[in-house]
Amino acid sequence: MNRAGGCVALLGALLAMGAPTSVRAELELGGFVEGALGVRTAYVPRATLYEPWIPLDQEFTLRETRLQLRGDAYGEGAAAHFRVDVLQDDVADGDGTEVDLREGYAKVDLGTHVELRAGRQPTTWGTGDLLFINDLFPKDYVSFFVGREDQYLKLPSDAIRLGIFSSIGSADLVYTPVFEPDRVSDPDRLTQPSSVVRVVRPEHDLENGEFALRLHRLVRSYEVAAYGYRGFWKSPRIVAEIGDDEHPAQIAGHTRLVAVGASVRGPFLGGLGWAEGGYYDSESTVRVDLGSFTGSRVFRFVPPTEVRLLFGHEHSLPNEWTLGGQAYRELRELVEDRVVFTLRLTKLMRYQTIRLSLFAFYGQEHAEEDGYVRLTGSYAVSDAVDAVLGVNFFAGDDHNDTLFGAFDPNDNIYARLRFSF
Amino acid sequence: MKRLLIELSIGHPRWVIVLAVLLTAAFGSQFPRIHIDTDPENMLPPHEPVRVRHDEIKETFGLSDFLVLGIEREQGAFTPEILRRVEHLTQEILGMDGVVAADVIAPGEVDDITSFLVEPDATAEAAAEPAHPRRGLRVAPLMEELPTTPDAARALVGRIHDNPILRGKLASDDGQVIALFIPLEAKSYAKSVGDRILKLIEADHGDERYHLAGLPVAEDSFGVEMFLQMGIAAPIAFLAIFLLMLFFFRRPNLVAAPMIVAMMTVLWTMGALIGGGFTVHIMSSMIPVFLIPIAVLDSIHLLSEVHARYRAAESMAEALREAMDELFTPMLYTSLTTVVGFASLVLTPIPPVQVFGAFVALGVAVAWLLTMTFIPAFAMLLSPASLEKFGHAHEGLGAPHSHLHALRRFSLRRRGLVTALLAVLLGVSAYGISRIHVNDNPVFWFKPSHPLRIADRTMNEHLAGTYLAYLHLKGPEEGAFLDPAWMHYVADLQSFLESEENVGGVTSIADVVRKVQYELLDHAPSAQVVPDRRDAIAQYLFLYEASGGDPEDLFKLITPTQDEVCLWVQMPEGENRKVQHVVHAAEAWMAENPPPTGLEADWGGLAYINVIWQQKMVAGMGKALAGSFLTVLLMMVILFRSLRLGLISMVPLTITIGMTYGAIGLVGRPYDMPIAVLSSLALGLSIDFSIHFIQRFRELLAERGGDFEAAMTDLFQTPAEALARNVLVIALGFVPMFFSKLVPYVTVGVFFVAIMLISGLATFVILPALLSYLPTRSVASRGGRIVRAGVVVLLGVSLGLAAPSGSRAQTEGTPAADAPSAGMPAPAADEIAQRAHLNFYYAGDDGIAHVRMTITNKKGRSREREFVLLRKDLAEGGEQRYFAYFQAPADIKRTAFMAWKDPAKDDARWIYVPALDLVKPIAASEKKSSFVGSDFSYEDVSGRHWSEDTHRLVREEVLGDRPCYVIESVPKSEDYFVRKVSWIDRERFLPLREEY
Incomplete structure (x- = not known):
């Protein structure tokens, strides 16, 4: 945890302690122990050793035991929430055991219409199903692709969140003092062809914080929302080429981003429909220190302005089937569009103790296609025991150029067993 | 099961x-x-002695597998221009990956042994032996510099001819062919090196022709070609079968x-x-x-x-x-x-x-x-x-039908003829099988018109042969082969081998010894024999090295410790029979001419390895076939519970295998690997027809009460038609394989068709005849099967009857025998339903409930759900809002659920996921979907609006001790239930019981 993040967490803790609520505090404790195992099914070509890929000799994408302890304290007008994961990770380099504070924030009601949360907290909003336009909070795609529980897709950020609720509408303002990027690569687990030699992050100072805003209200049964964001692209983008044809080398960085958008979601054609749009405007210069030979250089890279659109529909069918689909498009200045379609099929069985889900993703960009299929089956053996089995399958036209194609050698199958208490 | x-x-x-x-x-x-392996060497396990020895020989003598490039020109290949091109090509080849550059045999690379006259100087020794001019030995590249005149170029032919080490290898005696032997680090390089050579040739060539041969290139090219063909053959067969089936089934x-x-x-x-x-x-x-x-x-x-x-x-x-x-x-x-x-x-x-x-x-x-x-x-x-x-x-099926019946009639009326025919065919087949010769040569996997086959032919016509086997001789101690007796033995063995029919040439260390002596003794004819003195042999070999000869070249023929030698046997034909013949001849000769004590001999080389695995294949296949034949026979006896039927069922497959393999023997087609494995297919597919035929016949016989003719006629309706259809579909489906470029695929295709047609015909013609010999009683099914089927049907029927009663088990109310209580006229059914709905779902203005729900599944395992349910009515009988907050179990704790109900529209529902601090709407069009995994639907919890159904007052009766209206409700539009009967308390207007 960085220093500024620590400050926020500390602030949250202070708020929680100073909360004037010792009168009728209530404490709930709980948690779970989970074992997870994921195995790579795709063949990782030997050739990777001779290419500037990240070589990977690891057969496991996931092999870990996780203990999560949860504490929720409620008082009059205030609450505090903690979630700590103790993780024994046999895939990651290093000593293996790590402690990860997933959640640690305090919530204080300032009057009946205002709420303040400070500390480490997950935030997510927007309407898309695994497609994010206005949700510019950090994501952990590595966890997602190796088959950790869906909640681990969202990375918590050290932030302060102000919520205002009123009959004319509600507002949320989230300030993250220190930029928190997406987690998109983990060389221990996922191999990706990449000639990126360095990823430049924004400096860790308060100037580089993030602001996210949401205004929303229900209009009849329709949720209508408007969004704003000022910060950085969450995933690094190639900002400069420094190599030659034979030895490609690229510098990637998080460039500045300002985004505005809106969404609507509600009953539609007998099911649930949603539409979301966003406008991304960015400009940036990235300073890169290339070392003693060439010295420090400044690259100026302006990502193209983008408009992102998303339409989705979900329908529940007889016998506990649910079918959903989305169409998504990135309209970009000077660059070809990217089009994405997703399909989700869910089936519940045996009193909803068995849940089978298929998520398929098909994308097209520069006439190249890629795809991703996620199959999950979960079974609640009892109230305390859950078992999950899943498959992640990546496909793409070209190993290097498409989003999921790059993950091609990482097809995996995983299983998790969880005891909750 | x-x-x-x-x-x-x-x-x-x-x-x-x-x-x-x-x-x-x-x-x-x-x-x-996928990991692909096209190396026929792997036909044998890696630890197989012959492979181990082969590898040892290669290791000991630094040998490699060769690719042979031939340059052919009928008017003579030895011209300055061609030699220049060959030299250029050689230099390029030396630089290629995978080529063992030091061992390339090419005019500019190999050493020739020549001698020169030592100028007699005025010394005492010279005077002492005046009769003998002293000669010096010179070992130097055959072609030190490119010849500039045609004569100089042609002179090389003579030199090659005179050098026993090079003769038949580097050039043909007539000078029409130059050959480059290109050793490879591994066979897998053959294709890539070959392709690059062909590219170079294309860039620069004259009127000479180029040929690429050698086992490695055949094997490797075949591997590549094989996958191409596989990609074509399988889909075409697939498509053909599909179209045929389409034709039959439409x-x-x-x-x-x-x-x-x-x-x-x-x-x-x-x-x-x-x-x-x-x-x-x-x-x-x-x-x-x-x-x-x-x-x-x-x-x-x-x-x-x-x-x-x-x-x-x-x-x-x-x-x-x-x-x-x-x-x-x-x-x-x-x-x-x-x-x-x-x-x-x-x-x-x-x-x-x-x-x-x-x-x-x-x-x-x-x-x-x-x-x-x-x-x-x-x-x-x-x-x-x-x-x-x-x-x-289908109309289309009429035709095979009538033909089939003709077969039946023929089989039954001429059963004697059929049986006699069967015996004759089996006899002919047996004779044919006895004439089968096992033979395989990877080069023959390609059709005769393939460039590889042409290269193979040309090269082996002109040269000593591109198929190499190594005869490895080992002495008991160091220096054994310096002993004249041993060296003589090598030389004798070599000359015997050279006299053999399929041997184009043999190279051994004796050649070097003789050549050195020959040169030193100024080409005296008497010098063409191995010297009788140990020191002379040792000296000659030493001299060869000392005069500039590459010792590595020597070490390919003899080990540095002189206890092992290797004879290179070149053969123009690589079929294993010919190779085997040479091997046998050598063994016989060695038995007749006992070697010096302590000499061990064994063989290596690709050509020899092919011999070994094919021998093993034949023996192994024979065993496998016999084993499976017996196993299948046993299975048939068990299936039919009759030895005689079991034996009869084996007849079609026997005749199929017999005829196909007999034909191979008679035609003289060599028996190779694909043919060998096809016997298993023949066995597996032919028996299928017999089983279906006989099994079905027995059932029909039982149905027909033992009337053989009638049962047989029935059998030739649908069942035989289906069998005939199978035969046709598969047989025709594999016809496209006839056109494959690779011989094994053609073989497989022909075989498939033959197997299908013969076994089909055999089934239709032979089985009826043979069955007719058996007494009907012994053919008839033993009955177990029919009885069992009957039991199953009965079981199914009783289950079917039981099912409806089970699902409507809840019928316990007091029958409506009592008259409804008199006096108060019953309100209209709609009104009762409406009041009950309002009382039940809109009681008071709002509601709060602590709910504890136990969901028990069929196995009796239960789960708990604890939640607080809040209800707010916006209008009596109109919009409502429900809110459920879950308190247990742990995994869904803090989850909240909200529903907005509007009788005029679909519900709107949301769920709050605490782990993500996220509110998510739920698609809510399906009313019947389960409420948090219970048997209750969302509608059960929030209520089905009365206006959605038509209500009818059926009767009044007493349920328990409460007088009730019994209302029947039928949905106005199609819904998940057809009819609902409710018992509604007459006083309180609360539903006491509902049945669907």
Whole structure:
């Protein structure tokens, strides 16, 4: 945890302690122990050793035991929430055991219409199903692709969140003092062809914080929302080429981003429909220190302005089937569009103790296609025991150029067993 | 097992299909790990003595496998211009990856041994031996510089001829062919080196022709070609079968099913093979070709049966049940016999054939399983409309029909003739089989017109031969071969070998010794023999080295310690029979001419390795065939519970194998690997026909009360028609393989067609005749099967009757015998329903409830749900809002659920996910969906609005001690229930009981 993040967490803790609520505090404790195992099914070509890929000799994408302890304290007008994961990770380099504070924030009601949360907290909003336009909070795609529980897709950020609720509408303002990027690569687990030699992050100072805003209200049964964001692209983008044809080398960085958008979601054609749009405007210069030979250089890279659109529909069918689909498009200045379609099929069985889900993703960009299929089956053996089995399958036209194609050698199958208490 | 499979696929077709698709995807995902191996050496296990020795020999003498490049010009290849090009080419080849540059044999690279006259100086020794001019030895590259005149170029021919080490290798005696021997680091380089050489030639050539030959290039090219052909042959066969089936069944959607089954079978099997870490070898690449017909056959059998029954049966499910019931046992047996046929290949000592056998066997099992599950599931999912014409008799089938009956009549009326014919055919076959000769040469895997075959022919006509075997001799101690007796033995053995028919040339260390002596003694004819003195031999060899000869060249023929020598035997023909002949001749000679004590001899070289594995193949295949024949016979005896029937059922396959292999022997077609494994296929497929034929016949015989003629006539209706259809589909489906570029594929194609046609005919013609000899009683089914089927049907019927009563078990109310209480007129049914609804779901203005719900599943395992339910009514009988906050269990604690109900619209529902601090709407169009996994629907919890149903007051009665109105409600528009009966308390207007 960085220093500024620590400050926020500390602030949250202070708020929680100073909360004037010792009168009728209530404490709930709980948690779970989970074992997870994921195995790579795709063949990782030997050739990777001779290419500037990240070589990977690891057969496991996931092999870990996780203990999560949860504490929720409620008082009059205030609450505090903690979630700590103790993780024994046999895939990651290093000593293996790590402690990860997933959640640690305090919530204080300032009057009946205002709420303040400070500390480490997950935030997510927007309407898309695994497609994010206005949700510019950090994501952990590595966890997602190796088959950790869906909640681990969202990375918590050290932030302060102000919520205002009123009959004319509600507002949320989230300030993250220190930029928190997406987690998109983990060389221990996922191999990706990449000639990126360095990823430049924004400096860790308060100037580089993030602001996210949401205004929303229900209009009849329709949720209508408007969004704003000022910060950085969450995933690094190639900002400069420094190599030659034979030895490609690229510098990637998080460039500045300002985004505005809106969404609507509600009953539609007998099911649930949603539409979301966003406008991304960015400009940036990235300073890169290339070392003693060439010295420090400044690259100026302006990502193209983008408009992102998303339409989705979900329908529940007889016998506990649910079918959903989305169409998504990135309209970009000077660059070809990217089009994405997703399909989700869910089936519940045996009193909803068995849940089978298929998520398929098909994308097209520069006439190249890629795809991703996620199959999950979960079974609640009892109230305390859950078992999950899943498959992640990546496909793409070209190993290097498409989003999921790059993950091609990482097809995996995983299983998790969880005891909750 | 049988019941389970049948009901599984009929009752849960979607699951079966999804599961099959998922498994297929899982197996398919293994394909990227494919590891291909085209090396025939791997026909033998790596630890096989002959391979170990071969590797030892190669290691000891630094030998490599050769690629041979021939340059041919009828007017003479030795011209300055061609030599210049050859030299240029040589230099390029030396730089190629995978070429052992130091050992390349080319005019500019090899050493020639010559002598020169030492100028007699005025010394005492010179004076002492004046008669003998002293000569010096010179070892230097044959072609030190490019000749500039045609004469100088032609002179090289003579020098090569005079050098026993180079003769027949580097050039033909007539000078028309120059050959470059290009040693490879590994055989796998053959294709790439060959391709690069061809490219160079294309860039710069004259009127001379270039040929590329040698076993490595044939083997490696074949590997590459094989996969190309595989990619063409399998899909074409697939397409042809599909079209034929389409022609017979006319239902593309149904015909698609067997094709999908075939595809899945191939994917599962190959996926398992690849995933299991096995290499895909020449044999295993043919697995798909074998599996496609087998899988399709199983499926057609089932479909034909369903096809025949569909019209008469009530539904597809019924037709499927009947057909599967009928075919389960025969199909299990046919699959098992095929499995046995192929599994027997595991007995052969040839690893690729073992893998092939094991995985085809696995594939057959998979095909059976998929046929029994996927096909019915698939058929269940077809809409009745699409099946409309399914089951109608097709005009197209009339023809084979009548021909079939002609066969039957012929077989029964001329049974004596048929039997005699059978005996004659078996005799001829036996004679043919006795004449089979095992022979294989990888070069012959290509058709005669293939450039590789042409190169092979040309080179071996002109040169000593491109097929190499090494004869390795080992002495007991260091320096053994310096002993004149030993060296003489080598020389004698060499000259004997050279006199053999298929030996083009032999090179040995004796050649070097003789050549050195010959040069030193100024070409005296008497010098062409090995010297009789040990020191002379040692000196000559030393002299060769000292005069500039590369010792590495010597070490290819003799070890530095002189205790082992290697004879290179060049043969113009590589078929293993010819090679074997040479080997036998050498052994016989060595037996007649005992070597000096302590000499050991063994063989190596690719040509020899081919001999060994083919010998093993023949013996192994014989054993495998015998083993599986006996096993299948045993299975038949068990299946039919009759020794005589068991034996009869083996007749068609015996005649099929006999005739096909007999024909091979008679025609003189060499018996090679693909032919060898096809015997398993013949066994597996032919017995299928017998099983179906006999099993069906026995049933018909029982149905016809033992009337043989009638049963036989019945048999030749639908059942025989289905068999005939199978024969045609598979036979014609493999005709496209005749046009493959690779001979083994052509062979397989021809064989398939032959096997199918012969075994089909044998079944139709021979079996009726043979069966007619048996007393009817012994043919008839023992009855167990029919009784069992009867029990099953009875069981099914009783279950069917029991089911409805079980689902409506709740009928306990007091019957309406009592008259409704008099006086107060009953309110209208609609009103009762409305008041009950309001009282129950809108009690008070708002509501709060602590709910503890126990959900118990069928196995009695229960789960708890604890939540607080809040209700707010916006208008009496109108919009409502529900809010549920979960408190237990731990995994859903803090989850909240909210629903907005508006009688005029669909509900709006949201869920709060605490782990993400996220509110998510839920698609809410389905009213019946379960409320948090309970048997209650959302509608049960929040109430179904009275206006959605039509209500009728049925009667009044007393339930418990409460007088009730009994209201029948029928939904106005189609809904998830048809009719609901409610008992509504007359005083409080609260529903006391509801039945659906």
